[in-house]
Amino acid sequence: MARNKRAIPEINAGSMADIAFLLLIFYLVTTTMDTDKGINRKLPPIDELTEEPPPIKERNIFTVLVNSNDQLLVEDEYLEISELRAKAMEFIDNNGDGSCTYCKGYGISTSSDNPVKAVISLQNDRGTSYGMYVKVQNELVAAYEDLREIYAENEYGRSYRSMDPEEDEEIIKEVKNAYQQKISEAEPLNIGG
């Protein structure tokens, strides 16, 4: 009885911090925090049908070629990467047939009819560096994004890039529809391989 009445000694918690530190350091070493980011793309399925694709008018195709020296040939013209975005935007927004009410293009007869018909065709060489390829992809995506930005600014008075994907779902859909991304990739060439 007397033994039971004795006070239970307090557990020494002095080394608790050491244990917690040990665990903390373990987690610091074995885990990573890098959030993955990148350019999202969709690959086309492999066509089993050998059906001819519907013909597209030459004026509606914006050809971008990248050779093995990472040089750009855009619409048969040598171009710097810094000029590509503006050139692509000009092409998409051209509005040659006047059917696009929101376009600000010049309506040049050799450039695209309207954003729906405009297609960007990208072809690279097997010797092109991946860095250059991503740069070109980035510029082409940026061209569409910039046009959408302008469109959203004019139609809704808001910035497209800062819209909330859930809250503004309808608006985003509508803006995306105004400028649909049409980037087609051809099989790479093997010249400078």
Add this chain to the structure above:
Amino acid sequence: MAVIKKKKDKALPAVNTSALPDIVFMLLFFFMVATVMREVDLKVSVNKPQATEIQKLERKSLVTYIYAGSPRQKYQDKFGKTPRIQLNDAFASLDDVQPFVIQERETKTEEERPMMTMSIKADKTVKMGLISDIKLELRKAQAYKINYSSNPAKDAQALYTADY
């Protein structure tokens, strides 16, 4: 005066550290929640390209990585310097890509499968020949959603002047 003298004489009391474990545990839980386990040991050196139009990859469990780049220094005498593919923890050849994708797909539930994303983490000096081959294999394996992993660039101008 007398009061001050009295204080000086006393021994410095020990700092109370009883709240230290709490603080450390808090940090620990933060790291446990905010980070993910390092999954693979990188055998190839990957210096990701830069881009401005990047999107965040949501749902890490649905992302499968394919690495491409030159083997790291310590593997170079064995594998040379030619860029190679790495899947999981080992070097792989192009023929391994398809089985790898199918195997990865098996681990996901039926509803998750269409949302699976293949993230290509390649070095910026890798030639497009290799990347194109990987892309073709992915198309054969019906993995159409891909992501070119890149680092965010400050602005477009920084991107144009960046060299390889």
